[in-house]
Amino acid sequence: MKITKKIVANRLLEYVNRSISLAELVNWAEDVVCNTDYDEKDFELIKSLVSHIGLADVKQFGLTWDDCYEYLSLLGYKVRITVSPVPA
Numbered sequence: 001m002k003i004t005k006k007i008v009a010n011r012l013l014e015y016v017n018r019s020i021s022l023a024e025l026v027n028w029a030e031d032v033v034c035n036t037d038y039d040e041k042d043f044e045l046i047k048s049l050v051s052h053i054g055l056a057d058v059k060q061f062g063l064t065w066d067d068c069y070e071y072l073s074l075l076g077y078k079v080r081i082t083v084s085p086v087p088a
Contacts, residue, residue: 003032003046004039005075012053012075016068022056025063029054045074 015025029050038046049071056063072079 002037002039003050005042005046008046008049008053009072009075009077012068012072015063016065022063026054026057029056049074 011020011025011028014020015022020028032050033047033054052061052067053063053071055061069079
């Protein structure tokens, strides 16, 4: 399977929305770096972002909200936050 910008964006969104943990995101990125083909059209961008995500569990690198925002923007997405109250 080729990794596309959309796939990377979806994984970041899963992490931001707490559908997956940081450890799961990092494991996915580490697997992708070692074992996957990238969409040739966006090879450099995808490889760079996935490589950074793969290091997010190292304290010196981490993965902040600003990082996620920037990565999603680079992937071609406009980031907007919508919140709603939790029913009591």
